[in-house]
Amino acid sequence: MSFCVHGIPVSRGVAFGRAVLxxxxxxxxxxxxxxxxxxxxxxxxxRHARNEVxxxxxxxxxxLQELPxxxxxxELAALLDVHLMMLQDEQMADGVKxxxxxxxxxxxxxxxxxxxxxxxxxxxxxxxxxxERKADLEQVVxxxxxxxxxxxSPVAHPPSPTRKEQFEWAGDxxxxxxxxxxxxxxxxxxxxxxxxxxxxxxxxxxGGKTSHTAIVARSMDIPAVVGARAASTIIQQDDWxxxxxxxxxxxxxxxxxxxxxxxxxQRQLEVERSRLHRLRNxxxxxxxxxxxxxxxxxxxxxxxxxxxxxxxxGVGLFRxxxxxxxxxxxxxxxxxxxxxxxxAVTGMQGLPxxxxxxxxxxDKPLNRNARHADDHLNPALxxxxxxxxxxxxxxxxxxxxxxxxxxxxxxxxxxxxxxTHVREIRQTLALIDKAKGQLNAKGQEYGQVAVGAMxxxxxxxxxxxxxxxxxxFLSVGTNDLIQYTLAIDRVDESVAHLYxxxxxxxxxxxxxxxxxxxxxGKSVSVCGELAGDxxxxxxxxxxxxxxxxxxxxxxxxxxxxxxxxxxCKLKVLAQQTLASEDPVPLR
Ligand code: PEP
Ligand code: MG
Numbered sequence: 344m345s346f347c348v349h350g351i352p353v354s355r356g357v358a359f360g361r362a363v364l365x366x367x368x369x370x371x372x373x374x375x376x377x378x379x380x381x382x383x384x385x386x387x388x389x390r391h392a393r394n395e396v397x398x399x400x401x402x403x404x405x406x407l408q409e410l411p412x413x414x415x416x417x418e419l420a421a422l423l424d425v426h427l428m429m430l431q432d433e434q435m436a437d438g439v440k441x442x443x444x445x446x447x448x449x450x451x452x453x454x455x456x457x458x459x460x461x462x463x464x465x466x467x468x469x470x471x472x473x474x475e476r477k478a479d480l481e482q483v484v485x486x487x488x489x490x491x492x493x494x495x496s497p498v499a500h501p502p503s504p505t506r507k508e509q510f511e512w513a514g515d516x517x518x519x520x521x522x523x524x525x526x527x528x529x530x531x532x533x534x535x536x537x538x539x540x541x542x543x544x545x546x547x548x549x550g551g552k553t554s555h556t557a558i559v560a561r562s563m564d565i566p567a568v569v570g571a572r573a574a575s576t577i578i579q580q581d582d583w584x585x586x587x588x589x590x591x592x593x594x595x596x597x598x599x600x601x602x603x604x605x606x607x608x609q610r611q612l613e614v615e616r617s618r619l620h621r622l623r624n625x626x627x628x629x630x631x632x633x634x635x636x637x638x639x640x641x642x643x644x645x646x647x648x649x650x651x652x653x654x655x656x657g658v659g660l661f662r663x664x665x666x667x668x669x670x671x672x673x674x675x676x677x678x679x680x681x682x683x684x685x686x687a688v689t690g691m692q693g694l695p696x697x698x699x700x701x702x703x704x705x706d707k708p709l710n711r712n713a714r715h716a717d718d719h720l721n722p723a724l725x726x727x728x729x730x731x732x733x734x735x736x737x738x739x740x741x742x743x744x745x746x747x748x749x750x751x752x753x754x755x756x757x758x759x760x761x762x763t764h765v766r767e768i769r770q771t772l773a774l775i776d777k778a779k780g781q782l783n784a785k786g787q788e789y790g791q792v793a794v795g796a797m798x799x800x801x802x803x804x805x806x807x808x809x810x811x812x813x814x815x816f817l818s819v820g821t822n823d824l825i826q827y828t829l830a831i832d833r834v835d836e837s838v839a840h841l842y843x844x845x846x847x848x849x850x851x852x853x854x855x856x857x858x859x860x861x862x863x864g865k866s867v868s869v870c871g872e873l874a875g876d877x878x879x880x881x882x883x884x885x886x887x888x889x890x891x892x893x894x895x896x897x898x899x900x901x902x903x904x905x906x907x908x909x910x911c912k913l914k915v916l917a918q919q920t921l922a923s924e925d926p927v928p929l930r
Pocket of ligand 1: 558819
């Protein structure tokens with residue numbers, strides 16, 4: 344039966360395929376397709392892991408028998424019996440085999456897919472004792488995965504993101520079937536891990552439009568819906584789903600008519616994309632001759648290829664924190680960072696790269712699950728971004744040295760997130776000087792590096808003239824500026840409807856920052872998600888903005904709007920908008 348789940352659209356486009364449900368704790372399990380001749384090898388890996396774990400459990404049982412005071416261990420012995428029974432269960436073995444044989448999943452993926460199916464069955468059981476056995480099953484799977492990790496797959500990860508399957512509505516033909524990931528929650532680091540993966544779309548239960556998970560999904564330029572509440576409990580493993588990233592709708596078990604409609608829409612989007620591509624080398628100049636700078640936001644050096652493909656003028660925001668996340672406390676050292684920054688600098692082939700210093704905290708924890716540890720606090724107002732860097736000066740100096748050294752290979756600009764106090768500005772600039780001093784002492788080279796501040800906190804926007812005394816340029820982080828001005832957590836889907844870029848207070852702070860930049864003759868850019876929102880382009884131009892930074896996938900759409908704009912007319916309209924109680928975007 345067909346039904347819809349509604350969420351928040353975060354990344355444009357349409358995708359349809361099979362749902363792959365993944366528990367948040369298991370996103371680091373490898374997901375790839377195997378070839379038909381590799382099926383037996385993958386089944387053997389599961390069998391080998393099963394035998395190993397059974398032997399391990401039997402050994403522990405034996406040791407328990409030999410321990411004095413055996414009665415004290417009856418509970419543990421009973422638990423191990425349950426684990427053994429589960430491992431011997433033929434249904435479990437067949438279930439895992441199904442995913443390997445029928446779907447060509449690698450062994451680990453097959454195992455976790457089966458776990459998701461059985462976990463549902465446990466959740467639905469009435470008997471609380473039986474329901475609790477789900478935890479045992481999870482432990483068994485965890486043990487199996489551990490053994491498998493030690494026995495690498497003989498199978499190379501095939502590059503194909505889809506595999507052929509036969510479908511009723513496609514007649515006798517086999518069609519390429521993409522996969523769509525459905526999860527309760529995904530951290531931004533998990534999301535990044537999926538950048539080179541097999542998935543053609545994402546659905547998560549939680550998250551807001553400008554949560555970092557949504558931002559990474561957008562940078563992948565594949566359809567995504569977040570904040571879909573119960574999606575991961577309603578959608579079943581292997582269900583056929585359509586995800587409409589334009590409207591934020593997920594259709595489960597769609598009818599052939601709906602599929603045909605979406606297939607049509609997908610083709611239209613493709614046509615539109617190739618049409619836009621022709622604008623790649625056209626200068627972004629308005630009808631009245633204003634040249635506009637269009638930069639990109641990246642998370643990794645490898646994103647530079649996409650930036651060049653759309654004809655970006657440089658990188659306006661390199662979110663360096665993605666280098667640091669999901670590393671279990673092992674932060675990258677100076678050399679590793681230096682190599683990553685150099686890769687971006689050389690990747691941009693002489694165009695400027697703006698590297699933002701680490702912005703961890705809030706919805707970007709250094710370690711997966713860390714955010715659950717401080718659930719009772721309000722991490723968005725906590726030790727985040729520059730606050731964290733100033734609290735960890737040795738780490739910060741390491742990053743500053745690495746960035747400065749990369750500037751010897753091409754134009755680099757340094758960008759500091761979330762500054763609020765003048766004393767933070769002074770401390771930061773003093774540390775930059777100190778890092779330069781350390782490099783001088785070692786005779787290590789660095790270039791001229793402009794230093795800029797992000798305007799993300801209302802306090803910063805209100806004292807923008809002071810900021811401009813200290814910095815060479817500014818970049819408005821509208822995602823945070825809106826979050827902090829309107830007091831709504833950008834990650835929390837329950838207040839997503841209050842996230843309003845058109846709120847008069849937000850517009851006032853943006854207008855003020857842009858005007859101050861002009862008055863001081865310094866560049867002001869917007870690098871929040873608004874910069875890539877084509878419905879905001881005309882208003883931003885009217886407010887005087889001349890530099891935008893956004894995901895590569897949005898750049899050409901925004902450029903098209905710029906080519907049709909007349910800033911003299913938009914300036915008048917923007918002033919009227921600023922004076923309105925209920926401002927609306929400029930059409
Ligand atoms: C912003 O806040 O607008 C911004 C660009 O930074 P981030 O989204 O990484 O917090
Ligand atoms: Mg920010």
